[in-house]
Amino acid sequence: MAVSANRLELLQIADAVAREKSIDRMIVIEAMEEAIQRAAKARYGAETEVKAEINPKSGELRLWRLLEVVETVEEYGRQIGLEDAKAKNEAAKLGDYVTEPLPPIEFGRIAAQSAKQVIVQKVRDAERDRMYEEYVDRMGEIVNGSVKRVEYGNVIVDLGRGEAIIRRDELIPREQFRYGDRVRAYIYDVRREQRGPQIFLSRTHPQFMAKLFQQEVPEIYDGIITIRSIARDPGSRAKIAVTSTDSSIDPVGACVGMRGSRVQAVVGELQGEKIDIIPWTNNIADLVVSALQPADVAKVVLDEQAERVEVVVPDEQLSLAIGRRGQNVRLASQLIGWDIDILTEQEESERRQKEFTERTDLFMQALDVDEMVAQLLASEGFSSIEELAYVDLGEIASIGGFDEETAAEIQNRATEYLDALERELDEERQALxxxxxxxxxxxxxxxxxxxxxxxxxxxxxxxxxxxxxxxxxxxxxxxxxxxxxxxxxxxxxxxxxxxxxxxxxxxxxxxxxxxxxxxxxxxxxxxxxxxxxxxxxxx
Structure with a gap:
């Protein structure tokens, strides 16, 4: 049985495939040309170099045999002598190709099947390229789709013009999807892989929440309000810090909306995830106080070099500040980008007492003074022997119960102690x-x-x-x-x-x-x- 197609049918097929797969019509025509070339080579012999061309306007199919111009012919199906080539084309020279027209062919069953496979593969490759180019430019956007299937906890989503996957770890905990469910997710990665482009979606990514707020809050979309930082515990709780370029607009109030309408729309999409919205500030201390809400903060101590914050809270506020399983302090730490240590007022008092005792013992040992003198020095804020050795003598003399003679003696003992320590350290330095x-x-x-x-x-x-x-x-x-x-x-x-x-x-x-x-x-x-x-x- 032979298969043939007239000119009109070829163009109709190309147009139909291009529309269905959303790819360029010329890509389909080029795939047809390659398929016909392969079929013609099978008909005329594998050693024959064949070129096929379909006129994209009329649908006319033309076949040629390509022959390379050589000095000495070794392969008669691929080569032609220079003299014979000049007889066909006077301008022919060595290395050129001359063409000989071939009669149209009819496809046998096997040739037709082979041609179909070539066209299907070419169309599939073009479709993959189209899908990759389309979605790689959409990274960072929210897309809507329907659940196509669920495999081992991973959700395959039909986006209409492609498939995407939401892996188990990118789903909100306890979230269940079934075939046909509508799903909304964030495109966080698009990759070329062996089996085609892979589009990875997420419902736990912090930017998913940011994009949801952008859809619900016009001021964010317009750039008046900026989301500066987000920390999420997906499905449970989140903290978001916002700032406004317009002093007349309250960024927190705008994100919450009238009676909480805007934030509730986001909460509903995130399966009831509680969201704390706080105002962003460049003052880390103020930001920490806001980030740890609803807990009250009594004191904040910053270590800028280590990017660490020490927070003191009332004893009854400790559990609230830390949160269930450390959630509140963990999210606050992620939000500001600093480590946060939380102490109760009692713990801080005990630590201060311990430090006071350690300084008292140090002064007693290093200066050879009694406990009362050492405690006086510690209570005045002196924390090291170096401070006593190099501070202005009047500061020591101004301590109640001290005179200039006592202050001078204390400073001399401090200097002698440091000199002795310096000698010991220098000996150790030489040994090293x-x-x-x-x-x-x-x-x-x-x-x-x-x-x-x-x-x-x-x-x-x-x-x-x-x-x-x-x-x-x-x-x-x-x-x-x-x-x-x-x-x-x-x-x-x-x-x-x-x-x-x-x-x-x-x-x-x-x-x-x-x-x-x-x-x-x-x-x-x-x-x-x-x-x-x-x-x-x-x-």
Whole structure:
């Protein structure tokens, strides 16, 4: 049995397939041409090079045999001699191709089946490319679809012009979908894979909530209100921080809506997930107080270098501040990007008492004074022997019960203690093999040199080769949690700028840079530091 198609049918088939698959008509025609070429090669022999062409306007099909112009013919089905080629085309030269028209062919059953497979494969590839190009540009959008099937907890969604998948871990807990259910989700990734483009959807992604608010709150869509940060425990609770560029618009009130209508629309889509909306501020202390609501905060202490916040709450507010299974404090920490430690007022009082006792014992031992004198010094706010040794003598003398003679004696004992400690540390420094030249770097003392030696930084060259993070440590934030890594001098109160200045001084002494290079070098070092958190996050 032979199969043939007239000109009109070829174009009708191409138009129908292009419409059904939403791909370019010319792609279908090119697939037909390739299929006909394969069928013709099977008809005329595999050694024959055949070219097929379908006129996209008339549907006329033409076939040619392609022959390469060569000096000596070795393959008669593919090659032609130069003289014979010139007889057909005077302009022919070696390496060119000349064509010979072939009569139309009729497809046998096998040839027709093969041609169909070629066309189907080409159309499928074109459809995949179309789907990838369409959805890769829609990453970050919310799409609507219907559930096609559920496989091992993963939901396959029909988007109309393609399929997408919501993996189990991207579904809100306890959420159930059945065939035909309507579903709304966020496109967070589109990838080319062996079996075609894969579109990955999520209902737990923080940006899914942001996009839902954008749909419900016109001020967010218009850019008047900006969502600065989101932290979610999908299906349970979320915190969202918003700010407004228009002082006359309350960002929190706009997101809540009249009688909570706007926020309730988002809550309904997220299966009842409770949402706390707070105003964003660049003042971390105020932001922490807002983020820990509904708990009351009595005191906030910031450690900017470690990006850690210590929060003191009334004893009866502790469980509320922490939340069930630590949910409230965890979400607050994710929202502001800092670690949060929560203490009750009683715990803080006990810690302060412990610190007071430790300072009292230190002063008694180091200064050889009685407990009452040591307690007086501790209660006046002195926390170290160094403070007593280098503070203005009048500050010690102004303490009740002290006179100038007593203050001078205390300061002398403090200085003697530090000198003895410095000698011990210097001996330890020498034992570790740390060279004396490091003393020439302003800001370094014997205790620091011992710490450097233990970290295997023993020469001026070693120190010059360091970066600020090697000295003061660094933080990496991953999965909503900040992990702190200590540097060689993390135990000492050194700022990043001080660390960078000391390193530059060492490089200057090593001759790696000159005084003229110093400002430029500092700018480069700051730029490198600005880039470091991005690299750490990418890990």
């Amino acid at each position: 093999g740390v060279e004396d030249a490091l003393y020439d770097i302003g800001g370094l003392n014997a205790a620091m040199l011992v710490a450097l030696g233990k970290d295997n930084v023993k020469t001026l060259e070693d120190f010059a080769g360091c970066v600020a993070d090697d000295l003061i440590g660094w933080s990496e934030r991953k999965d909503g949690e900040t992990k702190r890594f200590d540097g060689a001098l993390s135990a000492f109160p050194i700022s990043r700028q001080e660390a960078e200045d000391m390193i530059m001084a060492a490089r200057l002494k090593m001759g790696w840079i000159t005084e003229d290079d110093l400002p430029a070098a500092e700018i480069v070092d700051e730029a490198e530091h600005d880039l470091e958190p991005e690299a750490e996050t990418a890990q």
